[in-house]
Amino acid sequence: MQEAITIEVRTPRLREPEPRVVVTLPTFRRPEHLRRTLQSLAVQATDRPFAVVVMENEAEAREGLAAARSLIEAATPRGLVLVAHARGNCSAYNAGWATALAEFPAMEHLLVIDDDEVAPPDWIARLVAAAEATGADLVGGPQLPDFETPSGARYRRHPVFTPHYDTTGPVPILYSSGNVLIRRRVLEAMGPPFLDTAFNFVGGGDSDFYTRCRAKGFRFAWCAEAPVYETVPARRTEFSWINARSLRNGSLSAMIEARSNPGPTARLRRLAKSAALLAASAPRGIALGWRTGSPVAGLYHLQVALGRFLGEFGKINEQYRRPEQN
Incomplete structure (x- = not known):
């Protein structure tokens, strides 16, 4: 079933030059942090043309759309903002991934970052380099916690906040979509809907997707040198x-x-x-x-x-x- 999508904002001359990398960025009620995420993408040091697809999943208030509009219109970074009308994180991913395939025919790699994360300037370059070095179809990277309160640091080594792997190279499978590269051929082979919307409100749609990818023979790798920094609010340290x-x-x-x-x-x-x-x-x-x-x-x-x-x-x-x- 095709997700309901409305493209609201688009950078002028978006496909000049043609993006080879597309970063998808789902957002829901985090407008201020969304701007931080976009600003970190605007300063990526890569020689590969890239674009960003922001998926606003709050179809009523649309605070994310409002926060992203001026940045996307000014091409800092270039890309587009769509509204994914069906609520839920899997629905937002499905909308963004389908749009990336349709809008950017030269796209080779699709990357994912969340709206509570910030990427270092070499994030895109390192994930793409790891994919090319390993030949993997999907490459994950660490989501390192950035605790908003000093007391939260005591949970830094808790399993819910630590990466699944430590070393760069091939791995059996991935678990999170918050920092990942997916080759175009994977999305084309898996077909929409990519994530099962039964997981919309419980999470785990990414793990289910990776399990199905592994069953089709796709290979996974890890890039320890391509972290993103995830803001952890006080609520998540209770x-x-x-x-x-x-x-x-x-x-x-x-x-x-x-x-x-x-x-x-x-x-x-x-x-x-x-x-x-x-x-x-x-x-x-x-x-x-x-x-x-x-x-x-x-x-x-x-x-x-x-x-x-x-x-x-x-x-x-x-x-x-x-x-x-x-």
Whole structure:
């Protein structure tokens, strides 16, 4: 099903020169930070022509559209702003990726950054270089936390804030869409809708997409030298948020596994895996808490195991349904 899209702003002579790289940037009720993200893209040091597609997902107030308008019209950076009328992060991604394919026929690489992130000047260059060096179809990079409150730094080594990999090179799979490069051929092969909108308000649409990409034989890599810096508000350093995110990670893990391997036999295997993770959570948690110096981090493996059981019964926290609490 094609997402409802309206292109509202476009840089004059947008395809002169023809963009080879397109950065997609979903936004929802973060107009001030969106401007910071766009300003970091405007100063990218790359010899590859690129454009930005901003996906406004607040179809009523459209604060993101208003914040981006003057920058895009002035080509700082050049690109376009669309309104993705269907609410939800997967719907926003689908709108932006489909638009990038249709608007930029010379596009070779599609990149993704979120509206609470800032990219260093060599971000595009490093992701593209990693794709070319490894031959990978999808390349991820770290999302490093930038805590708004000094007290938040105590969670820097908590698993919900740490990258999945440490070293540049091929990896089995990726997990997040907040800092990623995707080759055009991947999008063309997967076809719209790219992300399943069943994940619109729970997250995990990116992980599900990567799982399906792996099943089609696409290859993954990691570029440790291409971080983005994610602003972490005080709300996300409260125990209630970290607990909800940790449980959700477990629930999504079970949900994605169930979609890949349905049936009663596969479910018994998942339940056995969840039980094994629960049994191992105490020693693993003690080790993690000792290594990070954080008792809260030490709870993570237990929370993930419990979340997997919740996911088996369809109980997944829709953290994105209530953005004021996310």
